[in-house]
Amino acid sequence: MKKRTKKLTALAMAAVTAVSLAACGGSTSGEGGGASSGGDAGGKLTVAIWDNGQKAGLDQIVADFTAATGIEAEVQVITWDQYWTLLEAGASGGDMPDVFWMHSNEVQKYMSNGILMDLTDRIAASDKLEMDKFPEDIKQLYQYDGKVYAIPKDIDTIALWYNKTMFDEAGLEYPNEDWTWDDFYDAAVKLTKEDGSQYGTAMNPSNEQDGYMNIIYTMGGYVLSEDKKSSGMDDPNTIKAMNFVDKMIKTVMPPATVMAETGTDVLLGSGQIAMLTQGSWMVPAFKENEYIAANCDVAVLPKDPETGKRVCLYNGLGWAANANTDNPEGAWKLLEWFGTKDMQLKQAQLGVTMAAYQGVSDEWKNNTDLFNLQPYLDMLNGDLVFRPSTRATLTWWNMVVEDLKEAWNGNVSMEDACKKAAEDMNQCLAEEAQ
DSSP: OHHHHHHHHHHHHHHGGOOOOOOOSOOOOOOOOOTTTTTTSOEEEEEEEEEEGHHHHHHHHHHHHHHHOOOOOOEOOHHHHHHHHHHHHHHHHHHOOOOEEEEETTTHHHHHOOOOOOHHHHHHHHHSSSSSSSSHHHHHTEEEEEEEOEEEEOBOOEEEEEEEEHHHHHTOOOOOOTTTTHHHHHHHHOOOTTTTOSSSSOTTOOOOOIHHHHHHTTTOOSSTTTTTTSSSSTSSHHHHHHHHHHHHHTTOOOOOOHHSOOOHHHHTTSSSSEEEEGGGHHHHHHHHOHHHHEEEEEEEOOOTEEEEEEEEEEBBOOOHHHHHSSSSSHHHHHHHHHHHHHHHHHHHHSOOBBBBBBBTTTHHHSOSSSSHHHHHHHHTEEEEEEEOTTTHHHHHHHHHHHHHHHTTSHHHHHHHHHHHHHHHHHHHHHHHHH
């Protein structure tokens, strides 16, 4: 156990020297790990995640797994940036966690390089998994070249958090299902104080799925074409939506320098902003924040003022395994365990996060009485758009974020920033298609 933990820690420290697996373009594919003749040999499994708020619940689920199978496993939390650096270094150096999360930003790169265990035959032979109960978009996300490389872990949606105390002090009605983005803006103006002690809302260029993407798609724009070959950042409706965001940046948000240095969740939790669009994955952390627990609640996202359309971006993580794990049978059994209806239900009941398995997230909304979490489930029943992704998502998205920062900082117009983002994105997509 200590040896395994030290290896991961040492790997994380050395990972800054890792070489990138892929840039804009594609890469070669490889075979996943097969069954081991050693059965459950291989020792204690290491399970890597990046969200400390989910660890306590996952520890319970893993403890149940150990009790049922005799296979030991340890959940280790690694910060988001270090997580991907560690996996990349592990892929290059041959040492990785046994089981870990996959995200739409990165999964294509790992699937196409033969780094993840091929689960196709194992899933087909399983009498415990019901893959038809998982959302098709999330399942397809973790498939490559006809093979399956991860089991859906969760599904997430976006909702609107608001500070009840601030609304009460301003004499404003709480956000409701009739709200449009114009109503949101009007309230944000009234909740912004001239002395800079309080702002209506906050949003960074990196707040895409949990921020302005919802506004873009609600107002008729798009980020990525359906065939994934071209950018929609220069679409007139996208620019219209981003100009609306720009208006908020200039009038109801903290200075860009403040938002760049302080996470928007921290701004909400320290009483500096009155409203924040945020993902369901943040609920565990918000439950632990005394200020948010005492002052905040949740509503559905606003609608388009002209069409009445309300769009929510959604995504879902996947459980994957190292193709070269020393314990392939143990790693597979743990993945299978995570994907069963019973453990998906337990994940929801413990408040780990919304579960990917159909229907069980109704239990998730009851994991706390601090907030009304029903709006997150309501968003599942509205107009949903799956978070845009390609093989090189992170590459082109980092470019888009850097381009948008120029508008956030007031160096260029939002329209020019969007057009530059589209240009950079299209170049990357063209290289990826080669």
